[in-house]
Amino acid sequence: MNTAAPAIPTATIHPLWLRITHWINALSVVIMILSGWRIYNASPIFPFSFPREWTLGGWLGGALQWHFAAMWLLALNGLAYLALNLLTGRARRKFFPLRPKEVARDMLLALKGRLQHASLADYNAVQKLAYLSVIADLALIVLSGLAIWKSVQLPFLREVMGGYDNARVVHFFAMSFLVLFIAVHVAMVAMVPRTLLAMLRGR
Numbered sequence: 001m002n003t004a005a006p007a008i009p010t011a012t013i014h015p016l017w018l019r020i021t022h023w024i025n026a027l028s029v030v031i032m033i034l035s036g037w038r039i040y041n042a043s044p045i046f047p048f049s050f051p052r053e054w055t056l057g058g059w060l061g062g063a064l065q066w067h068f069a070a071m072w073l074l075a076l077n078g079l080a081y082l083a084l085n086l087l088t089g090r091a092r093r094k095f096f097p098l099r100p101k102e103v104a105r106d107m108l109l110a111l112k113g114r115l116q117h118a119s120l121a122d123y124n125a126v127q128k129l130a131y132l133s134v135i136a137d138l139a140l141i142v143l144s145g146l147a148i149w150k151s152v153q154l155p156f157l158r159e160v161m162g163g164y165d166n167a168r169v170v171h172f173f174a175m176s177f178l179v180l181f182i183a184v185h186v187a188m189v190a191m192v193p194r195t196l197l198a199m200l201r202g203r
């Protein structure tokens with residue numbers, strides 16, 4: 001006699017670990033950016049500063065403490081996200097194959113406002129490219145940040161970044177890309193609110 005319970009079709013779109021790491025990442029990224037702007041203001045590399053009200057930490061010392069605290073959250077959570085994605089094979093399933101032809105086609109459809117997101121379980125080619133780009137960008141942010149923070153202890157990393165001063169420029173532009181990604185990402189989520197429900201509830 002077969003006593004096994006009948007298989008219940010499960011509609012989980014985002015597993016719990018993915019949702020937890022996504023929201024921890026979003027929180028730590030926002031803290032890093034706002035405190036980073038306060039740190040930048042103490043010694044700007046371009047002829048402008050960020051409005052004080054947009055920054056976190058109050059003063060340079062406070063902002064550094066926020067930045068270093070959130071740095072551990074970002075790096076450890078990012079490592080967990082990468083490890084789980086690679087070990088479960090999810091990264092391969094979700095983000096690949098990624099063909100330039102499909103990116104061009106989906107980009108065109110997106111610009112015409114006709115890009116569909118019918119199945120929340122599958123990313124279109126533009127999403128795949130955007131998510132892979134922001135993951136690479138976050139890795140670059142962490143590495144350039146390490147080159148600035150420990151420039152004497154990590155000479156190889158410092159030199160790869162083109163020296164201490166250049167590492168600050170790399171860090172700044174990687175942050176700028178991240179801010180652009182967040183603006184577009186949140187706008188896209190607002191256009192398809194069902195995706196937010198799935199990222200909260202998993203289903």
Ligand code: HEM
Pocket residue numbers: 018022025026027029030094117120131134135182185186189195196197198199
């Ligand atoms: C602040 C920095 C953020 C970063 C770096 C970020 C990054 C990402 C990445 C890489 C993915 C794909 C994850 C995967 O499948 O492995 C993703 C998905 C998603 N994110 Fe974010 N995210 C951020 C903030 C937000 C915010 C504030 C919201 C909500 C307003 C949001 C809502 C979503 C949703 C709904 C998805 C699933 C998209 C879909 O199914 O089409 N994210 N995000």
